[in-house]
Amino acid sequence: MSPKQHRGEVTAEQLLDAALRVYAESGEQGLTVNAVTRASGVSMGSLYHHFGSLDGLVNALLMRWLERLLGEMVAAVEHADSARAGVGALVRMYLAFVQEHREVGLLLHSSRADQLGMRQARMLRDAQEARLTPLTAWVSGHVETGEVAPLPLSVLESLILGPVIGVSRRWLTLGDVDLDEAARVLPDRIWRSIRADPG
Numbered sequence: 001m002s003p004k005q006h007r008g009e010v011t012a013e014q015l016l017d018a019a020l021r022v023y024a025e026s027g028e029q030g031l032t033v034n035a036v037t038r039a040s041g042v043s044m045g046s047l048y049h050h051f052g053s054l055d056g057l058v059n060a061l062l063m064r065w066l067e068r069l070l071g072e073m074v075a076a077v078e079h080a081d082s083a084r085a086g087v088g089a090l091v092r093m094y095l096a097f098v099q100e101h102r103e104v105g106l107l108l109h110s111s112r113a114d115q116l117g118m119r120q121a122r123m124l125r126d127a128q129e130a131r132l133t134p135l136t137a138w139v140s141g142h143v144e145t146g147e148v149a150p151l152p153l154s155v156l157e158s159l160i161l162g163p164v165i166g167v168s169r170r171w172l173t174l175g176d177v178d179l180d181e182a183a184r185v186l187p188d189r190i191w192r193s194i195r196a197d198p199g
Contacts, residue, residue, distance in 0.1 A: 011042055011046050011050060012050045012051075012060075014040045014041070014042050015036060015040050015042055015046070015047055015050060015051065015057060016057070016060060016061050016064060017040070018036050018037075018039035018040030018042070019031065019036050019040075019057055019058065019061050020061060020103060020104065020107070021039055021103075022035045022036055022039050023103060023106070023107055024102075024103030024106070028110060028111070028112060031054070031058065032054070033047060033054050036054070036057065058112060061107065062107065062108065062112075062113055065101075065104045065107065065108060066108065069094075069097060069108065070135070072093055072097060073090055073093065073094065073135060074134045074135055074138075075093075076089040076090045076092075076093040077089060077090055077134075077135065077138045078134065078138070082147065083142035083145075083147040083148050083191075083194075083195075084147070084187075084191050084195070086138065086142075087160060087187050087190050087191050087194070088187035088191075090160065090164075091164055091182075091183060091186045091187045091190065092183045092187070094161075094164045094168065095164065095167070095168065095179045095182060095183045095186075096183075098168045098171065098172065098179070099171075099179050102172065105168060105172050106172050109165065109168060109169045109172055136153060139153060139156050139157070139160075140153065143156075143196075146196050147195065147196055148194050148195065148196055149194055149195065149196045150196070151194070156194055159190065159193045159194050160190055160194060163186055163189065163190055164186060164190075167179070167182045167186065
C-alpha cells in the first residue's frame with residue numbers, strides 16, 4: 001500500500017469513528033456533515049471524496065458494524081455442539097453486543113438503518129453474502145439433521161432473530177427490558193418455535 005493509500009484509509013477511518021461519536025452524542029438529527037468534519041478534524045472535501053455524501057458515510061458505517069455483528073454471530077453458532085446450544089449462544093452474543101456497543105446498537109436498529117435495509121435489501125444481502133452463508137449453512141445443516149423444523153430459511157431467520165431484535169430495540173429506546181433476564185429466557189422460547197419435535 002502506498003503512503004497516499006494509507007493516508008486515505010486513515011482519513012476514512014477518522015470520518016467513520018467521528019460519525020459514530022456524533023451519532024452517539026447528538027442522535028440522528030445531529031449527524032450532519034459539519035458536525036462530522038468538526039469532530040474528525042477532516043475537511044468537508046475529504047468526506048465527499050471518500051464517501052460521496054453524508055448518506056454514503058452513514059451507509060459505510062452501518063456496513064462496517066453490520067459486518068462485525070454478523071462475524072460474531074457466525075462465531076457464536078460455529079462453536080455450538082447442537083442447534084439448541086447455537087440458538088442460546090446467538091441470543092446471548094447479540095444481546096451482549098448491543099449492551100457493549102450501545103451507540104452502535106442504536107445506529108443498527110435506527111429508522112435510517114431500516115430505510116437503508118428496505119431501499120437496498122438485495123444489495124446489503126449480496127454485500128454480506130460471505131458472512132450470511134455460514135449462518136444459512138448452519139441453519140440448513142440442522143434442518144437436514146432433523147433438529148430444526150423444515151421451514152423456509154427466511155421464516156427460521158425471523159423466528160430466531162425477530163425476538164432478539166425486538167428486545168434490543170426496546171432496551172435501546174425505552175430501557176424497560178432487563179437484557180440479562182432476556183438472555184436467560186429467550187433462548188428456550190426461540191428454540192421451542194424452531195425445533196423439529198414440537199413435543
